[in-house]
Amino acid sequence: MNASAVPAPRYDDPAVFGRVGVLMGGTSTERAVSLESGNGVLEALRSRGVDAHAVDGIPALVDEVRAGKLDRVFNILHGNRGGGEDGVVQGLLQALGVPYTGPGVLGSALTMDKIRTKQVWIASGLPTPRFQRIATRGDVRAAVQALGLPVFVKPSSEGSSVGVFRILAEADIAAAEAFARDYDGELLAEQMVQGGEYTVAILGDLALPSIRIVPAGEWYDYHAKYHADDTQYLCPGMEGEDETAIRALALEAFRAAGCSGWGRVDFMCDRDRGPQLIEVNTAPGMTSHSLVPKAAAQLGIDYADLCWRVLEQTLPGDAA
Template sequence: MSFVVPAPRFTDPAVFGQVAVLMGGTSAEREVSLQSGQGVLDALRSRGVDAQPVDGIPALVDAIRAGGVDRVFNILHGNRGGGEDGVVQGLLEALGVPYTGPGVLGSALTMDKVRTKQVWIAEGLPTPRFLRLPPDRDVRAAIADIGLPVFVKPSCEGSSVGVARVADANGIEDAVRVAREYGGEMLVEPLVVGDELTVGILGDLALPSIRIVPKGEWYDYHAKYVSDDTRYLCPGLEGDEEARIGEIALAAFRAAGCSGWGRVDLMRDRASGELLLLEVNTAPGMTSHSLVPKAAAQVGIDYADLCWRVLEQTVPADAASTGGAA
């Protein structure tokens, strides 16, 4: 599969003005966000962008009020103080400050795995069957309805936070405990045996897929952000299958109201070969272990160039006539 990558729209960093790299926050994914944010900050500064770190939403409001923000590179992860649930997007829309990533609708919807899957089903897009698990729902009964093995996961968290993998009856009590500690809505879906894949989205381009091969049994938080033993095969598929996964990922991204950049996670069922959508990440990780930079590198976009291309999505097309255009 061949990729045609357009040239960057701008060459002059002055076109971006003062950029707040929004990171950290108070969500469960704070530490990952800080790592991602530092990488983005260093990359933008290496290209001459006037970029400053901002930790969390209250600090961002202060910076905007002080007149020190022309646009925001949002690398907050998660919800409840993170930047992927539509809250910060709504704030920035109200204040008229451009920002990276999907808007209010796409961010809010995809933070909720249950509602995202409902939209995909309505659009005829493939996703594993699931049961919604309200806080008062019997976890054991839901697992019995789906049938082992299953994943029990929060509907509104990312980075594998709060996920219970239930392979047999011995794991059911752990799932009950996880659900009780989390306290919010969860979902139960079958554990798909097969290949774990992800597709980065950059504008209208689906980047090459990545097949993730963890050393352990599954791709958990440790495998994502700590382990150096996880293997990443890019492209993850070949020929028609690679073209197909890009089409599905882009369709899923758009169906969920998303634009700009992000990442779509899927599984390929080993028995049937079917590609199944899992979730969308609207502010993907940008750490040394992160996946979108790995995929972008396969088509000649290095880390700093990727950050630049994401940021330039916040600049209107007609800005090319007023300065900095390539």
């Protein structure tokens, strides 16, 4: 798809949005990334004349809504437990009649839980790596051994590579076990896919060009995502029919998980089995290193235009 095939924004008057709260920060483990994303969105919307204001966390959001100060919310909170990707904020805003960006309650709650998302994908016949559920403070070693090395062990309900362990040998299991003893939540042991890492952003009914992620190190960890300047992002990540297929799969997986609006679907591409679904992000990062702006730019959609288009989805005629 080229830039000329992308529909134009439906509105050009920023007044249609009213007063917009850019919800950021919060108290999740992803607070710092959310603040960086949120400040970028805030600046972009203001550059287009939108009456946008920073709102830090859920208690501040409640105060602003009660005071009648917000007409809609651009949600860029990341994570759960004080973040905005687990359905709690969505339910709050929906109950109060305030439009918001991103998927609704069901899609947000489901995709925050990687285990349940994979169960839905499997039931839908969609490809995802084999996995084992590890109950809170459960037996990490048994789950790893059931899958066979190599595997990833990670929290079922965190993002931004928080608490992710790459298990290549028996000696690597101890660190994951130590983490599990103190972590208050389920863990996911997932068969490691040997192949390239890809992501596809969703904007309404449009799957943006795929991105192949090539970190300078051995894998795409927190540092590579948010700090490193030597990670390569190849966009589009595939060509021809492969590119068409991975975009179609991303849109199907996004919808199967109850999502609409905008988001990002992450893959690993197995050399023999092709693309394998890993997870969905319903409030993707919007920092200088983030992937959705990179994909949008390939279609001639700059950062401010992307923010505008996401916010447009809160207006009648688009899915919120």
